[in-house]
Amino acid sequence: xxxxxxxxxxxxxxxxxxxxxxxxxxxxxxxxxxxxxxxxxxxxxxxxxxxxxxxxxxxxxxxxxxxxxxxxxxxx
Numbered sequence: 001x002x003x004x005x006x007x008x009x010x011x012x013x014x015x016x017x018x019x020x021x022x023x024x025x026x027x028x029x030x031x032x033x034x035x036x037x038x039x040x041x042x043x044x045x046x047x048x049x050x051x052x053x054x055x056x057x058x059x060x061x062x063x064x065x066x067x068x069x070x071x072x073x074x075x076x
């Protein structure tokens with residue numbers, strides 16, 4: 001039995017990077033949603049409260065796409 005250690009290490013590194021990316025995207029989504037509840041008026045720098053929601057939606061969408069692509073690779 002022969003184990004290709006280089007390929008195994010590559011798969012492990014890619015899996016760890018993908019997991020870290022998904023966790024960070026979900027964390028950024030939560031931060032984006034938490035800005036919504038802090039104030040009900042525009043921020044001092046002119047940012048709208050909808051910007052946090054937009055960032056949250058984009059982060060969750062990106063995380064979902066990464067997960068779906070991983071499932072596609074496993075199933076196909």
